[in-house]
Amino acid sequence: MSTDTPPATLDGLLQVLPVPLFVVRGDRLVFTNDALRTMLGLREGELPTILEFSARFSPDEIAWVEPLARALARGEPLPEQPTWGRMRGADGRQHLLTLLHAPGRVPEEQLVLLLDAEGGDAVRRLSTALVSTAAELLRCRDETAVLELAVEAVHRQGFYVSVMLLEGDFLRHGPLRQEPESVAIAERLYGQALHEVRIHRSAMPHLTDVLVRRKAAFHPDAFGMVRKIHPPDVADSIQSIYPPGSRALDAPIFVGDEPFGVLAVQSPTLTPANAGALELFAQLIGGALENVRHHRAAEERLAEVSRLQGELVASERLTALGEAAGVVAHEVRNPLGAILNTVAVLKRESRLGPSGAAAVEMLEEEAIRLEDIVRDLLDTVRPLEPRPRPVHVGELVHRAIGQLHGREDLPTPRVAVDEAPDVPDISGDETLLQLAITHLMRNALQASPAKGTVRVAVRRVPQGVSLVVEDEGPGIPGVDPQRVFEPFFLTRANGRGLGLAIVRRVVLAHGGTVRAGARPEGGARFELVLPL
Incomplete structure (x- = not known):
């Protein structure tokens, strides 16, 4: 304080200041202004000792207030940083205050100001809560979970809040915590759920x-913003529900460098100070969303690495199998041809008798079965070069059913085909696709009980055409469903383990996907998706 100002004039200025203050010299207060006397209920001219004054603080504060009071009484230097404390007023109410000090008019005096710190305390509480929530946000692995946790944390601090999601040129409400009545009114007037209302950016x-400035905007009049967003009837209804004097904050949320949306907060207690904490929290939300996307990308890369590793193993296995198949085909097919020729000659021989004829018939069946195995083995390993042409998947299904109907080696379950009317043709190799679908249908028929049902569904899907085949057999218990597509993987004692391997090779050669799984009601479910 300057010593050039006359004492009477200076005291007059301090007396009318709205901030409580006092001047201390030694162990006594030598001056108090009107604001301090009103707050503490002091009489005119009443000047307590510094220790009497410090007794007004909350008992929890005494541990640091008394040493501070003794330092003031001795004229020792005080901490440079503001000190926070709670003091009991004449009305019995607790006041949160910041103590600031400055030199007095003479060296032995100290001027102490008591600034209202309730606002700062509220900011501290809000910041502490939001920082704690930010640590939880980083553990989320889903974007919706991040947003729900964030809006709930802000709402718990006494604010209304919603996230406006940016979708191209439109904005729509994401997770929110608003008055249920106002949400119901808005949905009734819009005629749809609030989350489905899409508002063009030009209207907001x-x-x-x-989002363009990447900086939050504080609005002293929240309802002015409401009227810019909603039609008058919706805005009037909202204003009738929320407390008057509400303020608003719009804080941008960015994920990396891309705009994601806006954190919109409203409350009568919203101030520029706590708005700053909320703007920082919006940045933390963006960081948590980016973290979710990094984890998702890492999982996708790991899945891709696993897929490529599986394909490499499968390719090496097929290479070895192809070499063996070539030897088998060469060494087995010629003897098989000789056997079948001999069987044909023996069948024309009239002197065989019933037992001889039965033996020849059995020999022919086993030779044909062995030839089928060799053919399937070659189909499994031979290079596939599809020759595309328009193909209708439903037609291939009906053709496969016709080929397999009445086969003595297959059960005769009921086959129910459900083909959607809008299924388009695909571009594929008709011969290869017929081979794959026939193997898939044969597998379902072999797995089903005689009185069961094989269900086939052909549908158009975003990726192309989907073929689903379900049976009522034993299913695929206790193993990874994708293993059934490996060569020689058997789920039945009388199986060959080659049919589904052929299915997978044909589908992959057409750029499609194939999945196996359990049917909820029991049995197995296979789905082929072939691109258009």
């Missing part, structure tokens, strides 16, 4: 400006 220029 204040939010567009927030």
